[in-house]
Amino acid sequence: MGGCTYQSRLAAYHDGELPPERRREVQEHVAGCPACAAELERLRAVSRLLQSARAPAMPEDMAGRLHEALVPARERGIIRICRAVSLAAAALLVVCGAWLLTGRPDGAASAGPLAEWEVAAVTLDPELAQASAEEATALWLVSDLSRENGL
Amino acid sequence: MEDERAAEPCRPDMSDEDLLAEAQAGDDAAFHELTDRHAQRLFRLAFSLVGGTVDAEDVVQETLLGAFEHIRKFEGRSSVKTWLTSILMRQAARHHRRRSRSRETWLANGDHAAPGRGGGVREASDRRLDVRRALGRLSADHRQVVVLREYDGMSYAEMAEVLGVPQGTVESRLHRARQELKDLLRDYLP
Numbered sequence: 001m002g003g004c005t006y007q008s009r010l011a012a013y014h015d016g017e018l019p020p021e022r023r024r025e026v027q028e029h030v031a032g033c034p035a036c037a038a039e040l041e042r043l044r045a046v047s048r049l050l051q052s053a054r055a056p057a058m059p060e061d062m063a064g065r066l067h068e069a070l071v072p073a074r075e076r077g078i079i080r081i082c083r084a085v086s087l088a089a090a091a092l093l094v095v096c097g098a099w100l101l102t103g104r105p106d107g108a109a110s111a112g113p114l115a116e117w118e119v120a121a122v123t124l125d126p127e128l129a130q131a132s133a134e135e136a137t138a139l140w141l142v143s144d145l146s147r148e149n150g151l
Numbered sequence: 152m153e154d155e156r157a158a159e160p161c162r163p164d165m166s167d168e169d170l171l172a173e174a175q176a177g178d179d180a181a182f183h184e185l186t187d188r189h190a191q192r193l194f195r196l197a198f199s200l201v202g203g204t205v206d207a208e209d210v211v212q213e214t215l216l217g218a219f220e221h222i223r224k225f226e227g228r229s230s231v232k233t234w235l236t237s238i239l240m241r242q243a244a245r246h247h248r249r250r251s252r253s254r255e256t257w258l259a260n261g262d263h264a265a266p267g268r269g270g271g272v273r274e275a276s277d278r279r280l281d282v283r284r285a286l287g288r289l290s291a292d293h294r295q296v297v298v299l300r301e302y303d304g305m306s307y308a309e310m311a312e313v314l315g316v317p318q319g320t321v322e323s324r325l326h327r328a329r330q331e332l333k334d335l336l337r338d339y340l341p
Binding site: 012015045049053057064065066 | 179182183186187190194195197198199211212215219226233239275279282283286297300302306307325326329332333336339340341
């Protein structure tokens with residue numbers, strides 16, 4: 001059985017993996033070599049045996065079960081996406097909160113002096129600051145009317 | 152409704168690759184169509200690898216779920232058939248590792264023989280059982296190449312792609328696997 005240089009090519013020949021020229025060459029060799037012919041026959045017999053033990057067909061109701069199993073998989077995917085979006089939103093909220101609590105970062109602090117109208121908008125008139133609530137209202141009305149009349 | 156859809160393909164004129172592209176774009180029906188196209192072939196492969204109907208169904212289900220969940224990672228460098236088969240190979244190997252009793256499964260689920268029938272039927276079912284047992288005794292690597300070659304008709308190049316190994320490795324595994332089978336099944340061989 002051993003010794004023939006063609007033995008190593010028999011499997012490829014049996015599996016149809018040889019190019020046409022090589023295939024013809026092996027075919028001609030096997031016709032005149034009893035050892036290779038016997039080995040080739042054993043390879044074919046193993047294949048026939050395996051074919052006789054092929055797997056049965058898929059159970060009839062299995063296709064339906066496969067389809068049903070895919071639906072929760074899609075839902076899991078959607079839930080995963082929602083979870084990721086929620087996490088991203090929460091992270092953004094934390095960052096914004098921290099930014100507001102700890103004050104503006106350097107970039108914001110060096111934004112330059114505030115405009116006059118900004119200062120005026122948040123600064124209390126000294127008179128208003130020391131007046132009672134009623135007086136403050138009266139003073140505010142007076143100053144407002146004065147501004148309207150161009151005084 | 153599901154069964155009707157499973158029985159009759161909705162888009163028979165579309166290639167696997169086109170269906171997969173649709174599925175990647177979010178069309179679930181396209182993936183269901185792919186499932187129908189490949190389930191039978193995947194089941195037969197899984198059965199030959201794990202040796203039982205229930206286990207084979209589990210492996211096919213895990214394969215399709217895995218493919219569905221990672222569908223966007225498929226870049227089209229191989230065919231859909233190759234892609235699904237390589238996932239199945241990994242799932243079957245994982246299943247095999249998980250079940251330390253897998254060899255017993257092989258012995259227990261090998262056949263659907265009907266006892267009490269005529270001698271010819273009995274003989275054929277005994278032979279089938281012996282062949283499946285022999286297949287079950289091979290290492291996972293050797294069983295994979297035998298199953299892909301003998302039951303799926305894959306070329307050496309396709310097997311190399313599915314298994315992620317060089318073609319030379321496929322050939323040597325197949326050679327050794329056949330040597331083992333010849334030894335295990337010597338009573339049936341000339």
